[in-house]
Amino acid sequence: MSLxxxxxAHTVSGVPYISDVDLALEPGSFNVLLGRTLAGKTTLMRLxxxxxxxxKGRILMDGKxxxxxxxxxxxxxxxxxxxxxxxxxxxxxxxxxxxxxAKHPQREIEKRVGEIAEMLHIEHLLARYPQELSGGQQxxxxxxxxxxxxxxxxxxxxxxVNLDYKLREELRDxxxxxxxxxxxxxxxxxxxxxxALALGGNTxxxxxxxxxxxxxxxxxxxxxxxxxxxEMFSEPPINIVPGRLTDNDITFDNDTHFACDxxxxxxxxxxxxxxxxxxxxSLTPQAADDLELQVTVDVAEISGxxxxxxxxxxxxxxxxxxxxxxxxxxxxxxxxxxxxxxLFVFDQQGGTVHTPLLQKEGVAHG
Amino acid sequence: MNKVYNNRxxxxxxxxxxxxxxxxxxxxxxxxxxxxxxxxxxxxSFFTGTxxxxxxxxxxxxxxxxxxxxxxxxxxxxIQIPLGIGIALIMPKSxxxxxxxxxxxxxxxxxxxxxxxxxxxxxxxxxxxLMGWGLRQMGVDYNITRDGTDAWLTIILMDVWHWxxxxxxxxxxxxxxxxxxxxxxxxxDRASKWxxxxxxxxxxxxxxxxxxxxxxxxxxxxxxxxxxxxxxxxPGSSTTFLSQSLTTMAVGxxxxxxxxxxxxxxxxxxxxxxxxxxxxxMNMQKDKNSQxxx
Numbered sequence: 001m002s003l004x005x006x007x008x009a010h011t012v013s014g015v016p017y018i019s020d021v022d023l024a025l026e027p028g029s030f031n032v033l034l035g036r037t038l039a040g041k042t043t044l045m046r047l048x049x050x051x052x053x054x055x056k057g058r059i060l061m062d063g064k065x066x067x068x069x070x071x072x073x074x075x076x077x078x079x080x081x082x083x084x085x086x087x088x089x090x091x092x093x094x095x096x097x098x099x100x101x102a103k104h105p106q107r108e109i110e111k112r113v114g115e116i117a118e119m120l121h122i123e124h125l126l127a128r129y130p131q132e133l134s135g136g137q138q139x140x141x142x143x144x145x146x147x148x149x150x151x152x153x154x155x156x157x158x159x160x161v162n163l164d165y166k167l168r169e170e171l172r173d174x175x176x177x178x179x180x181x182x183x184x185x186x187x188x189x190x191x192x193x194x195x196a197l198a199l200g201g202n203t204x205x206x207x208x209x210x211x212x213x214x215x216x217x218x219x220x221x222x223x224x225x226x227x228x229x230x231e232m233f234s235e236p237p238i239n240i241v242p243g244r245l246t247d248n249d250i251t252f253d254n255d256t257h258f259a260c261d262x263x264x265x266x267x268x269x270x271x272x273x274x275x276x277x278x279x280x281x282s283l284t285p286q287a288a289d290d291l292e293l294q295v296t297v298d299v300a301e302i303s304g305x306x307x308x309x310x311x312x313x314x315x316x317x318x319x320x321x322x323x324x325x326x327x328x329x330x331x332x333x334x335x336x337x338x339x340x341x342x343l344f345v346f347d348q349q350g351g352t353v354h355t356p357l358l359q360k361e362g363v364a365h366g
Numbered sequence: 367m368n369k370v371y372n373n374r375x376x377x378x379x380x381x382x383x384x385x386x387x388x389x390x391x392x393x394x395x396x397x398x399x400x401x402x403x404x405x406x407x408x409x410x411s412f413f414t415g416t417x418x419x420x421x422x423x424x425x426x427x428x429x430x431x432x433x434x435x436x437x438x439x440x441x442x443x444x445i446q447i448p449l450g451i452g453i454a455l456i457m458p459k460s461x462x463x464x465x466x467x468x469x470x471x472x473x474x475x476x477x478x479x480x481x482x483x484x485x486x487x488x489x490x491x492x493x494x495x496l497m498g499w500g501l502r503q504m505g506v507d508y509n510i511t512r513d514g515t516d517a518w519l520t521i522i523l524m525d526v527w528h529w530x531x532x533x534x535x536x537x538x539x540x541x542x543x544x545x546x547x548x549x550x551x552x553x554x555d556r557a558s559k560w561x562x563x564x565x566x567x568x569x570x571x572x573x574x575x576x577x578x579x580x581x582x583x584x585x586x587x588x589x590x591x592x593x594x595x596x597x598x599x600x601p602g603s604s605t606t607f608l609s610q611s612l613t614t615m616a617v618g619x620x621x622x623x624x625x626x627x628x629x630x631x632x633x634x635x636x637x638x639x640x641x642x643x644x645x646x647x648m649n650m651q652k653d654k655n656s657q658x659x660x
Contacts, residue, residue, distance in 0.1 A: 051550055072556050080547040088569035098555050145555075 008057035030201030275344030400626035418627035450533025483595025514604035540574035
């Protein structure tokens with residue numbers, strides 16, 4: 001089963017929620033919808049499910065037009081941010097409810113509910129009611145309901161947001177494994193770039209109702225098609241530094257110059273915006289030709305075993321993502337090292353003109 | 367955390383205690399005091415023990431009033447609760463229509479109780495009342511001052527008109543608190559309207575409904591002003607409810623001892639029924655939960 005959204009637009013009382021999205025999802029694919037809140041993720045999912053028809057465009061399933069077909073006549077299932085289960089039914093009856101409505105024989109229902117419950121590790125909870133379960137167990141039950149019927153499309157609308165960190169990682173890993181053996185289209189909405197990376201598959205980046213980029217997750221991460229995509233798909237957001245490229249060197253502030261590598265030399269000279277990932281900056285030199293920058297510390301956010309260091313250069317701010325705990329005073333002057341070979345280059349319109357080469361694989365770039 | 371013991375904390379409870387004693391405990395104790403004495407004059411009274419209570423419990427007139435009261439309360443509950451749920455279900459969910467319907471439906475609740483009685487008294491008059499005159503024109507022999515059944519039905523109709531909006535509003539607020547995702551999930555499951563009501567809306571309304579039933583039971587069990595104005599308890603004593611018998615006895619006949627005993631019995635009955643209802647519902651929920659083996 002393939003799902004093709006053709007030039008979809010959706011407007012609710014004059015406000016555009018989705019504009020001009022064209023997206024083809026392949027059978028058996030796992031797709032992540034990445035975008036901030038209000039990017040249009042939920043709306044797009046509602047359109048995919050058929051909960052409402054788009055104001056413009058067509059939706060094709062296996063090449064068949066299903067644009068006006070209501071959700072009742074499509075074979076989809078959905079898992080929500082809130083834990084949605086029937087409050088007066090046991091876990092077993094909750095998971096069995098789609099099968100009962102489809103009038104499957106009792107023996108088969110028992111077998112399938114048992115299998116799903118085992119997969120989700122809730123087989124010992126089948127006799128309980130949702131309100132007696134923990135959040136994670138409730139969401140597992142909701143997932144069981146979604147997975148038990150062989151839906152053509154399964155939609156996950158930020159299903160792990162309301163769970164604690166540990167459970168989230170656990171459930172996310174299980175989810176990825178579950179879909180390896182299924183042949184349906186899975187769509188998973190999230191606001192977190194790291195979650196998209198952990199889930200793999202394909203990623204579609206949504207921003208203000210528009211589709212910025214769609215493709216295999218790792219490829220999109222390596223080769224964002226513009227500043228917006230690069231910013232959406234990095235946490236903390238990629239550092240953007242304005243600068244000038246001359247014949248064979250680059251300057252950010254007219255004082256410090258550094259030689260650019262061969263790939264950059266091909267670009268016409270002029271003003272560009274340079275992107276560098278927070279995790280590529282460091283406090284110690286990593287390569288012989290790293291650029292040394294003198295900056296002052298704004299704030300050091302320590303989260304668990306890593307530090308987000310916000311620093312100030314006279315011409316631009318930077319964020320460093322450092323492993324380990326670094327306690328630095330506010331306004332303390334320090335030197336940081338800037339990798340000159342890991343630069344993303346964007347033109348003034350925000351489009352990508354260069355992405356850094358991968359160290360080993362060596363992806364070809366224009 | 368260590369608990370700090372300080373007896374001066376009682377001082378903080380004191381104002382509340384004084385207020386409650388003057389508003390509830392002291393008046394109640396005066397009633398208790400009267401209920402065990404025969405008051406003949408300002409300085410002449412003697413102790414009677416439980417005699418008044420025995421008399422009251424065996425009084426056939428009061429027993430009849432009590433049965434009428436029970437019948438009345440259960441009838442209006444049986445009508446108002448389902449009707450209130452039904453109205454809440456068909457009320458508009460948003461926009462100006464929702465506000466308009468809410469205001470319209472609340473109007474009966476804003477009318478003072480004795481005014482409700484007067485409105486219905488005029489409404490049901492055969493000569494100038496819209497309903498009384500209308501029914502008569504249609505050939506129905508309708509007269510609440512002569513026919514006990516007519517009086518009964520009218521009082522029930524009046525109470526339904528007056529109080530169903532409360533149930534509807536409680537249910538409406540309960541329904542609005544159900545996240546939209548539940549309905550979406552039900553649509554995706556291809557659940558019927560009935561299934562949505564039975565498995566999503568009704569379970570989510572349980573708590574609101576318990577409150578609605580308790581409020582409506584207590585209210586209706588104490589009903590006084592509306593039937594008093596509408597029928598005056600008649601014809602005969604066919605619509606005389608407990609509170610009216612009590613008033614006649616205490617204020618009309620100045621039988622302080624018996625009416626005090628009666629008040630206490632009345633109070634205890636309401637307390638008992640409410641308590642039994644509440645604990646039963648709570649236990650039912652607990653049982654349901656523990657069946658799962660928590």
